[in-house]
Amino acid sequence: MMQNVEKIALVGAGLVGSLMAIYLAKRGYKVDLYERRRDMRKGSADAGRSINLALSNRGLRPLKEVGLNEAAKKMVIPMQGRMMHDHKGSLTFQPYGRLGQAINSISRGGLNELLMNEAEKLGVKIHFDHLCTGIDFEKNLLSFDVNGKEIEQSADIIIGSDGAFSVVRGFMQRTDRFNFSQYYIEHGYKELSIPPAPNNGFKIDKNALHIWPRGNYMLIALPNLDGSFTVTLFFPFNGQPSFDTLQTRDDVEQFFKEVFPDAYELMPTLADDFQTNPTSSLVTVKSYPWVKNKTLIIGDASHAIVPFYGQGMNSGFEDCRILNALLDQHQDNWDVVLQKFNETRKPDVDAISDLALQNFIEMRDLVADEDFLLRKKIEARLHELYPEKWTPLYSMVTFNEDIRYSEALNIGRRQKEIMDEVMRSPDIENTWEELDFKNIVEKLEV
Template sequence: MAKEKILILGAGLVGSLLSIFLAKKGFKVEVFEKRPDPRKNDVLGGRSINLALSDRGLLALEKAGVTRNLDQVMLPMHGRMIHQLDSQVHFQPYGKANQAINSVSRGLLNEYLIGEAEAAGASFRFEHKCERADIDNSVLSFSTGGKPKEYGGDIIIGADGAYSVLRASFLHSDRFNFMQDYLPHGYKELNIPAGKNGEFQIDPNALHIWPRGKFMLIALPNIDKSFTCTLFLPFEGESSFEALDSPEKVATFFSEVFPDTLPVIPNLIDQFFTNPTSSLVTIRCYPWSKKRSLLLGDASHAIVPFFGQGMNAGFEDCRLLDEIIDAEYPNWETVFQTFEKSRKPNTDAIAKLANDNFIEMRDKVADAGFIWQKKLEARIHEKYPDKWTPLYTMVTFSNMPYSKALEQGNRQESVMRKIREVYPMSTPPEAIDLEKIVGWLD
């Protein structure tokens, strides 16, 4: 008996990877995307924060069998390079010497995955804008080339992002919970080009951060020797996008708060006023399935980008769904319900962690107490790896469920508060009784 026809909304990173998993299982997979084919057009338009590919995402790509050319689209970053207001820099390693996250171009990775999906047997229909999803009859209605068109299938999966059309159809059904929460901050992309001789202008093996309390700038390296920078700034207020309404104000602002960027961003003013300002949203909803339709990735759990886990969580969705299909197919109701019940606590956890990490990145990373704590945590982890693992390591360099990482991180933070009460910050980490500290965890 032929396997079902599966319609996937969204040919972004998650939709493309999912189509690979499903096509390799023998399903007939059709993927629909409102944008043109990214392999033929520049469709991102200054709205794509560079992405950090880490262990969870890499495991999903490995399980899908699509890792052979990844080194061509990513660069390892072994830690944070903190740029202080006086232009001094210092390096904070992410973990052990061999641990790194990978800076990857969203566009190049997306093109690569689409090609791999087509090779696996999936078909793509670009420039198809979904106008309506009929979840009762598994029919999608599109506008393409100015004309309406309908496609039917057996299963519909919405990987169409934070503003999902499929999720919008769920809103008109009974017992569907939905919440969206916007940060008061937005973001704008800027670019540090390669140097005159085609070299990197700043260290390519780090994620660069300019932490300034209520706002920050970050930069991630690209394989063409440029850096993608992202300015995170409040929409309104004294230091805000609203306030920076003239070339003179932008130039003054950067010279005062990011002075070491001026020599490496030669066309700063043009970029600032040309590139769009975008918003940052967290989305929670439940259930993720209705009838024979399912939401995943940002469509079901969009998060802010400050833990570098949005793509990784979406890729992990694909891997876990694939494993549940192996166990429960052909009962799609069981597949979907098992997936959403097991996954929801973990996506809620990473949403909280991502919001918390914004405060850490824009403020705490430059704080002496924070640096002292990170050195102490690294020392405890080195001596008692089975007892203590830094939260960042659990989230980024393992496949531990996010909810368990959050729970363990909270326990360790309570111990850290006790340590700070007992030991003054002037105490060298090597002078602290680690055995007693580990005992506090029990």
């Protein structure tokens, strides 16, 4: 039997670490949250990570559980669908789900501050400038470098929430039989900007996630509260065209003018931004097991994913919710909870990891494809007619937080098989409205 757990140390005060600290403080634990950076609330730019994120149901539910739902909602701009921009700047809108369903653009920094403030209010002690330099998994000891001084801290439970390049995971990796992979895609990203219209107005529709799909690459834009849009170019590192071929200001201006003409008009600081802002890489990290004695890793530390399903933060927040639910269910018996979390959560994060990689192809290429758009139309109709029986994959992942990721992936695969068959019907473009929708939905039930 495990000894009494009183003191919990979290490494990494990002979004997931701060939310987990709140949950644990509310359960009555003494929580220390260690962060290698300085306090972001005292002003600092955080290079290399995205400025805004899409918060959806799986992220909202835990915020609701800890009572931060309303505060968070004041910080978001709902995006009801994708706004596609073609080569000529013509627009097409694709709703994400049913009326009232939306994903929410939110500032990473703003949300992180909200969570840290709440954590401190609940008695969590946040230790900034603490770089983790070692973990003794047997003795449950953490070492930190604090401004050049080495200190040691102990805890009954240690949780690593220190992101895709987790130091805690790094130490686990040195122990025997720890499975681990990191795979980079061929694309990187660079953040750019569309400034606000006069009086904090928005230069393009603010209630949409804007996409300029261009086959092998794409540009996207998410709105910010001040009227600006954060624009992100997802682009190959090498090849033609690529970051490699856009070397001079002229290269950049030429390329954008030609390929994203309507966006180009809205980006007066394009060439400067392009040269100043870093080009960042995109990695998928998998690891297992996530538990080593009394140390656990959560969020990006155990399962970093690419951003194309908008589920990185959302899945990390869901980790926190599920860990908390297991603590409820097992009366805070951490031995049991750590093992259950490890075993039951793994297939779900593997599922969203794969879905996120697949969705890049959908976003950058298929969203402008006739066949794909027709599939979406038919699936939307199926959902409209049988809302309880046929929910499109995107909606299951984004709006149905009661469906596990792994379940969504499986149902989605079955739906795809059925839709592949439907799409082979003769003259489907013109006859789809006459399909036997009842029969299609019933296939899913077998």
